[in-house]
Amino acid sequence: MTSTQATANHEDTQFDTHEGVVHLLRGGTGQPVLYLHGIGAPPGYWNAVHEGLSRSFDVIAPDHPGFGFTDVMDDLDRIDDVVYHYLDLLDRLGLQQDVHLVGVSFGGWLAAELAVHSPDRFASLVLAAPVGIRIPGHLPTDFFLMTAKQQGQALFHDPAKIPQVDPADAVTAFQTYKNLTGVARFGWVPFLSDPKLERRLYRVKARTLVIEAEHDAVVPREITERYAASITNAQRKTLSGTGHALDAEVPEAFSKAVTEFLSSGEEASKQ
Amino acid sequence: MKFVFFHLMPYPYLPDDFDEKYTSMSLTYPNRHFDPEKGYELYHRYLDQLEWAEELGFDGIAVNEHHQTSYGIMPSPNIMAATLARRTSRAQIMVLGNAIPIRDNPIRVAEEIAMLDHLTSGRLACGFVRGIGWEYFAQSINPTRSAERFFEAHDLILKSWTETEPFEWVTRNYEYRYVNIWPRPLQKPYPPIYMAGSGTPDTMRWAAKHHHVYMSVIAPTQSIKGWFNGYRKAAREEFGWEAGPDRFGWVTPTYVGETDKKAVEEARGPIEWYFHKSLKQPPGAGNPPGYVPLGSMKAALEKGTRRIPTDSMPIEDLIKGGYILVGSAETVAERIMELGEDLGFGTLGVNLAVGSIAESQAKENIEAFAKEVMPKVRKEMNDAPPETSL
Numbered sequence: 081m082t083s084t085q086a087t088a089n090h091e092d093t094q095f096d097t098h099e100g101v102v103h104l105l106r107g108g109t110g111q112p113v114l115y116l117h118g119i120g121a122p123p124g125y126w127n128a129v130h131e132g133l134s135r136s137f138d139v140i141a142p143d144h145p146g147f148g149f150t151d152v153m154d155d156l157d158r159i160d161d162v163v164y165h166y167l168d169l170l171d172r173l174g175l176q177q178d179v180h181l182v183g184v185s186f187g188g189w190l191a192a193e194l195a196v197h198s199p200d201r202f203a204s205l206v207l208a209a210p211v212g213i214r215i216p217g218h219l220p221t222d223f224f225l226m227t228a229k230q231q232g233q234a235l236f237h238d239p240a241k242i243p244q245v246d247p248a249d250a251v252t253a254f255q256t257y258k259n260l261t262g263v264a265r266f267g268w269v270p271f272l273s274d275p276k277l278e279r280r281l282y283r284v285k286a287r288t289l290v291i292e293a294e295h296d297a298v299v300p301r302e303i304t305e306r307y308a309a310s311i312t313n314a315q316r317k318t319l320s321g322t323g324h325a326l327d328a329e330v331p332e333a334f335s336k337a338v339t340e341f342l343s344s345g346e347e348a349s350k351q
Numbered sequence: 352m353k354f355v356f357f358h359l360m361p362y363p364y365l366p367d368d369f370d371e372k373y374t375s376m377s378l379t380y381p382n383r384h385f386d387p388e389k390g391y392e393l394y395h396r397y398l399d400q401l402e403w404a405e406e407l408g409f410d411g412i413a414v415n416e417h418h419q420t421s422y423g424i425m426p427s428p429n430i431m432a433a434t435l436a437r438r439t440s441r442a443q444i445m446v447l448g449n450a451i452p453i454r455d456n457p458i459r460v461a462e463e464i465a466m467l468d469h470l471t472s473g474r475l476a477c478g479f480v481r482g483i484g485w486e487y488f489a490q491s492i493n494p495t496r497s498a499e500r501f502f503e504a505h506d507l508i509l510k511s512w513t514e515t516e517p518f519e520w521v522t523r524n525y526e527y528r529y530v531n532i533w534p535r536p537l538q539k540p541y542p543p544i545y546m547a548g549s550g551t552p553d554t555m556r557w558a559a560k561h562h563h564v565y566m567s568v569i570a571p572t573q574s575i576k577g578w579f580n581g582y583r584k585a586a587r588e589e590f591g592w593e594a595g596p597d598r599f600g601w602v603t604p605t606y607v608g609e610t611d612k613k614a615v616e617e618a619r620g621p622i623e624w625y626f627h628k629s630l631k632q633p634p635g636a637g638n639p640p641g642y643v644p645l646g647s648m649k650a651a652l653e654k655g656t657r658r659i660p661t662d663s664m665p666i667e668d669l670i671k672g673g674y675i676l677v678g679s680a681e682t683v684a685e686r687i688m689e690l691g692e693d694l695g696f697g698t699l700g701v702n703l704a705v706g707s708i709a710e711s712q713a714k715e716n717i718e719a720f721a722k723e724v725m726p727k728v729r730k731e732m733n734d735a736p737p738e739t740s741l
Binding site: 152 | 378487488491492493494495496523633634635636639640641645648649652653655
């Protein structure tokens, strides 16, 4: 079963798969961008980054299994399960090649795994404050061992940007718990990483941009450095004035940086 | 009423600046604050108390499992039960319990419990618990699998005790090509099973299905009443049996003084240490993601049920809320009979060496409970005392 609601600028779709119901947002025209979320900007909602990217691209933004409004898919408990889940989604949407892949934080890890698995499928790869590489002594901050208040402080550089949540809002409280549970399901141990990923990154063929948040209190700089060093010709860029949740804290600057990188690649391939 | 002397074995010596410097005594509270000389003294003091409790006529003596904390220094409850096995001869030795989801190898738990059953001459009771939030950090076990691993490890352990041919057990959590444990337990078919619960409907239903004894954790009387009723209802309506008082246990910090007033004043320090300091989890660790299944969390959020915080509740309110038993022997005995009747439990676990209590004070408390409270309750309820008690 598929149900779709259209608004002015995007479609909001839920469809059945053999694994459960998937929730997907899609908007804009142009080359397809598969946008893989983190939990800084809450998954499941069309946000300013989607909006920015949709001015130039066909933005496809699903909620990961067990996040947002996508079902928990009980058999999916390792990152490679999610890789196959997204290969299925790309097949379903008929996107075999030239897909731009953009991932934030947890979604960055997932994007890197996809680009390692199917290097010929993706034209570009943007890893924004990604986790996924395991470096002893440089694990990401233990986001699970924090109060909600501490999590807000860890995600945002500017305290004024931390979303204020009404404690009586049961829907938001449940979504937050569900999203954290989603991250824990795939990332409790090994901690937000796949110990095999780093040595496999040589397989990536896509043009790659690694974006760092200037004041990232979650992902150590060593991890983004290793990504940039391990992927052939990867570029690096630092977004200033933001904490780890760059999609929520500086959405305009973030979508502008991504748009510029993806567009410059399209220009280059036309010449 | 079955009386159980319940021990947590806290390490009570906190530095003077503890409250300013630390949010919790678990997980990340540095172990340089464990003084091995004092720890050594504590282990032997606490084991002496457990052995003495048998002499004083308790029906059971109970130990349990906690990790990386001064809340309780028993990472291995089975080792504690083993030390008690051959130095006691009558009381039930109760491991309440092994935290099976946070163990990598449930077969090892099955083997150790089976061994203990022989060492105790069949006096063993076997509890299974989930483990507390911070322990999922301490043992690197994914909390999103906690409930699933609990139920599965339980099934595997019980099967390993009852199958008499080698069998295979292959799931996503465990893979055993050969399960064939030696020794098999002495009790038939295996030691009585206890489990601790905090009211999750699934867990109560499941306990009722298996006829396991359901032990409450620290909670207000009204909540516990609801949980026990849930078990009884599930037993009656879904599984077709009547759960009597022997299926329910209530565990609580307990203090007996000369008068009610004196009891409150004497217990204030140790009890408030227990509630205000030792029960505090590190920030965020109390409920790691997935530890409460999503469905239960959703229901709880929609109902707006919130646990009342006890971390700054004065002893008077803890008494009123029914969290603890404190008073003269008369008061405590009456309260036990009243609650036993109201909640319908037949096992009472009393934490008498509670919190930061001094050695001499603990001794008086244990003795007062055994010599003044237990006989009163037994007499009123027409319970025969254990044969070898004083």
